[in-house]
Amino acid sequence: xxxxxxxxxxxxxxxxxxxxxxxxxxxxxxxxxxxxxxxxxxxxxxxxxxxxxxxxxxxxxxxxxxxxxxxxxxxxxxxxxxxxxxxxxxxxxxxxxxxxxxxxxxxxxxxxxxxxxxxxxxxxxxxxxxxxxxxxxxxxxxxxxxxxxxxxxxxxxxxxxxxxxxxxxxxxxxxxxxxxxxxxxxxxxxxxxxxxxxxxxxxxxxxxxxxxxxxxxxxxxxxxxxxxxxxxxxxxxxxxx
Numbered sequence: 502x503x504x505x506x507x508x509x510x511x512x513x514x515x516x517x518x519x520x521x522x523x524x525x526x527x528x529x530x531x532x533x534x535x536x537x538x539x540x541x542x543x544x545x546x547x548x549x550x551x552x553x554x555x556x557x558x559x560x561x562x563x564x565x566x567x568x569x570x571x572x573x574x575x576x577x578x579x580x581x582x583x584x585x586x587x588x589x590x591x592x593x594x595x596x597x598x599x600x601x602x603x604x605x606x607x608x609x610x611x612x613x614x615x616x617x618x619x620x621x622x623x624x625x626x627x628x629x630x631x632x633x634x635x636x637x638x639x640x641x642x643x644x645x646x647x648x649x650x651x652x653x654x655x656x657x658x659x660x661x662x663x664x665x666x667x668x669x670x671x672x673x674x675x676x677x678x679x680x681x682x683x684x685x686x687x688x689x690x691x692x693x694x695x696x697x698x699x700x701x702x703x704x705x706x707x708x709x710x711x712x713x714x715x716x717x718x719x720x721x722x723x724x725x726x727x728x729x730x731x732x733x734x735x736x737x738x739x740x741x742x
Contacts, residue, residue, distance in 0.1 A: 573585050573609060575609060575611070576614070577614050582633070582638060583681035589606070599626035600624060603624050617636070638682075643682050643684070644684050650671065651675060651696055654671060657701055657705065662737075666736070669730060672697055672726060676722070676726070688722060694725060712728055
């Protein structure tokens with residue numbers, strides 16, 4: 502009896518040890534499974550980063566849809582010809598044959614320019630541009646038109662802030678057009694500067710003269726445009742209050 506009683510604790514201890522070993526084994530298996538799953542996920546991520554197809558799929562999902570540039574249009578306004586020609590040739594480039602390019606050019610023209618090409622050129626792409634250049638591409642003709650636009654602008658009256666803004670836009674647009682045809686000097690001179698000053702009202706001319714005196718500078722077109730732009734912003738802010 503004493504021997505049996507002495508062995509019982511040993512059996513209990515053996516069961517506890519075995520249970521502990523099983524528990525530790527299960528925990529190890531669970532941890533190993535988690536490590537394998539983690540490793541598998543990392544491998545999938547690594548494979549996706551190295552797989553060009555997977556990268557393209559991700560890029561397609563994340564990419565923004567950008568609208569293709571539209572074909573420029575030319576209606577016969579000589580002020581717009583230089584930028585039209587530049588935009589058209591940039592889009593067409595060398596991607597098309599001359600036969601296809603003349604077809605695209607016709608679709609970009611309306612009114613008188615289109616009639617000229619249809620009647621006198623046929624399908625000669627190079628001749629079409631030569632013809633358009635002869636009519637609309639003369640820099641001197643563009644310069645004369647710009648000067649007439651400014652000279653025809655009705656002189657401002659006092660407190661005509663909205664028309665002052667129109668004059669600012671006209672001067673800036675005209676100068677940019679002349680830069681497109683490499684003739685900015687045709688506007689950046691004392692004669693054109695005086696014509697622009699005459700379009701302003703008396704109060705504006707006084708303010709401009711005070712600005713020149715304060716800054717101790719000689720009048721130049723760039724300074725006048727900067728001053729006019731600042732005045733326009735101030736008047737727009739005042740009108741919004």
